[in-house]
Amino acid sequence: MKYDHDVIVIGGGPSGSTFARIAASEGMDVLIVDKRKEIGVPVRCGEGLGAREVISQGLELPKKCISAEIVGAKVVSPAGKEIIWKDKQTTGWVLERKFFDKWLCELAVDKGAKVKTYTRATELIMEQGKISGVKLSHGGRDSYDARAPLIVSAEGMESFMARAAGFKTVHSLYDVDTCYQYEMKPYDHENLIELYFGNELAPRGYCWIFPKSDRKANVGIGIGGNLTNWKKNGGIDGADPKILLDRFIANHPQLKDSSTLIDFGGVISVGAPIDGFVKDNFMVIGTAAKQVDPIHGGGIAIAMETAILAAKTAVAAHNKKDFSSQSLMPYEKEWKDTLGKKMAKRLLLRKVLEKLNDDDLNHIFNSITEADLNATMEGKFAGSVAKILAGRPQLLKVLGALIS
Amino acid sequence: MITIKHEGCIFCVGCSSVCPKSAIEAVGTRMEHYPERCIDCGICVKVCPANVITLYKGVKEMKS
Numbered sequence: 001m002k003y004d005h006d007v008i009v010i011g012g013g014p015s016g017s018t019f020a021r022i023a024a025s026e027g028m029d030v031l032i033v034d035k036r037k038e039i040g041v042p043v044r045c046g047e048g049l050g051a052r053e054v055i056s057q058g059l060e061l062p063k064k065c066i067s068a069e070i071v072g073a074k075v076v077s078p079a080g081k082e083i084i085w086k087d088k089q090t091t092g093w094v095l096e097r098k099f100f101d102k103w104l105c106e107l108a109v110d111k112g113a114k115v116k117t118y119t120r121a122t123e124l125i126m127e128q129g130k131i132s133g134v135k136l137s138h139g140g141r142d143s144y145d146a147r148a149p150l151i152v153s154a155e156g157m158e159s160f161m162a163r164a165a166g167f168k169t170v171h172s173l174y175d176v177d178t179c180y181q182y183e184m185k186p187y188d189h190e191n192l193i194e195l196y197f198g199n200e201l202a203p204r205g206y207c208w209i210f211p212k213s214d215r216k217a218n219v220g221i222g223i224g225g226n227l228t229n230w231k232k233n234g235g236i237d238g239a240d241p242k243i244l245l246d247r248f249i250a251n252h253p254q255l256k257d258s259s260t261l262i263d264f265g266g267v268i269s270v271g272a273p274i275d276g277f278v279k280d281n282f283m284v285i286g287t288a289a290k291q292v293d294p295i296h297g298g299g300i301a302i303a304m305e306t307a308i309l310a311a312k313t314a315v316a317a318h319n320k321k322d323f324s325s326q327s328l329m330p331y332e333k334e335w336k337d338t339l340g341k342k343m344a345k346r347l348l349l350r351k352v353l354e355k356l357n358d359d360d361l362n363h364i365f366n367s368i369t370e371a372d373l374n375a376t377m378e379g380k381f382a383g384s385v386a387k388i389l390a391g392r393p394q395l396l397k398v399l400g401a402l403i404s
Numbered sequence: 405m406i407t408i409k410h411e412g413c414i415f416c417v418g419c420s421s422v423c424p425k426s427a428i429e430a431v432g433t434r435m436e437h438y439p440e441r442c443i444d445c446g447i448c449v450k451v452c453p454a455n456v457i458t459l460y461k462g463v464k465e466m467k468s
Contacts, residue, residue, distance in 0.1 A: 035430065044416050140432055157421035158430065171422050173447060178418060180453045225422070225451050241453045265453035267418025 001132060005031045005114075006318055007150040008134055010121045010161050012039045012105045015286025015303035016154030018057075020108035020115075022311035028318050030113040031146065032105070033136055035120040040101030044266040046181065046210050046218055046298075048193060049100075050092040053301040057308070059107075065100040066093045067212040071191045075373070077365035078198035078358035085370045094193075094210045094218065095300075124151070124164050131165060131281040149323045150314060152283045154307070157267060159288040167274055167284055173226040175271025175290075177205050177297055180241040181220030183262040187254060189217060195296075196248070197361055203227045203239050204354045207248045209255075219255060221245040222268060222297060224354070241265070268297035272347055277310075277335065278328040285310045291335075294343065294350040295377075302339060309334050345379040348401060355398045363392050405460060406442060406449065408435055412456040419448035419457060 007023055009016045012034035024030045036042075047067065054061055070093060072086030109115055118139050125133035125145055133147035153162040159169035189211035196207040204224030209217050221241050228239050242265075249255045269292040277284045285291070286303035293302060313331035317323050356364070364384075368376075372384040381402040389396055408419075408428075413435055420428045420435065427441035428448060446459045 037433070042415060158417055159421070160426060160429070163426065170424050173422065173450060176418070176422060176451060178451050178453045179416075228450050240455055242455065263414055264416070265414045265418070266416035267421055267451055267453070269421075 001127065001147070001149075003147045003149055004133070005029045005146065005148040007031070007152060007314060008033065008121075008146055008148040009113075009152045009154055010134070011154035011156055011286075011288070012036075012115060012117075013101060013154060013156055013286065013303070014104055014300045015288075015307045016152070017101070017104040017108045018304045018307035019152055019154060019285060019311045019314070020113040021104070021111050022308060023314055023318075024108060024111040024113040026311075026315040026318075028315065030108070031148070032108065032113055032115045033119040033121055033134075033146075034105075034115070034117050037118045038098075038102075039105045039115070039117060040098040042264070043097040043262075044264050045097050045300075046208060046220055047095045047097050047100075047212075048092060048210055048296075048298060049095055049300050052088065052091075053304055057304065061093065061095075061100070062103060065095055065103050067096045067216075068094045068189075068210075069191055070094060070193055070211070072193075074190075074192045074194045075365075076194065076196045077362050078201065079362045079365075081362070081365045083365060083368070083370055083373055084192065085373050087374055094212050121161050124161060131279075134161065150281055150283065150317070150328075152285060152310070152314070153288045154285050154303075155288040157269065157287055159284070162282075162284045162288050165279055165282045165284075167276070167279075167289075169274055169284070169288060169290070171225075171267075171269055171271065171290070174224070175269065176225035176267050177222035177270050178225050178228055178241050178265075178267050179220055179222040179297075180245045180263075180265045181218055182245070182249075182260040182264075183212070184217055184219050184249075184255060184258045184260055186215040186258055187211070187217040187219075188215060199358050199361075201248060202244060203236055207245065216261065217255075219245070219249060221248065225267065268292060268299070270294045270297055270350060273340065273343065277332045278325050280325050281323045283310055283314065283328055283331065291339070291343070294347040295353075302343070305339060306335060309339075342379065349376070349381070352398055352401055356395075360392070360395060360398075363395075364388050367391055405439060405444060406437060406446075407458050407460070408437055409456040409458070410434060412454050414454045416453060418451050418453060422447045422451050 194209040205222040
């Protein structure tokens, strides 16, 4: 079969561009297609990213991609108690995503990858029972075929081609958070990510303030997708992300008089990843594979780490000229052994947190210290759980899952 | 049947990511609904952060 490329990557976000950069630098002929007219626009994200993940790739972020440096996090209980927590895990940036995504994509181009914007993959091409390419359309017209022995879905939340390839990428309401966010100004911040918890404030979620440059901040809310606005099916009446966010802002001493500069929103995955990430001639990476942190809904860091694993496997498969699922499996296996284990712990923590009422949350905030919080986020739950249970043994039923 | 009030849409594609039937897709800069695939389940209505999707006719809980 005659191929146009060695691999076609669908989606030019952090996972797609990172994959493409590595695959291209190892000599593969890579085509990235992105449905957007401009890479990185529109932004639909809180824009937070840990420094560790970028530094570990040997990348240095250009200044224009960084809106603010983050030195820690402030978490606030329903009753208003604050814990401020500073460590390596919380050091990072609030990005300018539109510049960040474009920069990552350009790095791939520098390594030889080819990018086509405003180009949508509309269907998979199957030949002799095998996936052998995609039908592409530029701006909704000029449909044409592009063939490659490997298709990579880095499509993000929509993941249409991954669905077409047979992956179960549809999200259930329970496993998504629905979010609304404003960019606001002025907001005088302390370079801390601020997270506000409370079931009335944000059912099964939280409000956040992510500081940005020039006295700006991303102010947003995420709430459980199954809890919104619809009493039937367990929803809460009036639980609309925009309404709740507006209420949070109206009650915030500083933000209540600030202006909104951008409205954005979105739906984030907070559930488990999909079962498998590879099939013959096909890989799924990043948010398309639901590889998103279930606690904070962040996907950029995991996406980039995943893309590195996937690209290494793809390069090895390319060298063997074997793109069977077996040949692509090392990516999936290594992911499950490393990132997957971390994510499973975070998912467990999420499921425990969502069972707690505001009173429990207040108790927890009063029982633990910054160091406990730190250990908890690293997946070491025992110390915090012991302290919490000492004051409120009845929580064992809920928290027991963390120490069993 | 659902309708999308496009002027309020913030183009987050959340609806499309939860639709079990791929009945909503982002086309260009706008969400397109394909009624022939839609099963009126209302999941998109529930998840839309901008509250611009309405389900009507025969689905009582969405009347308000």
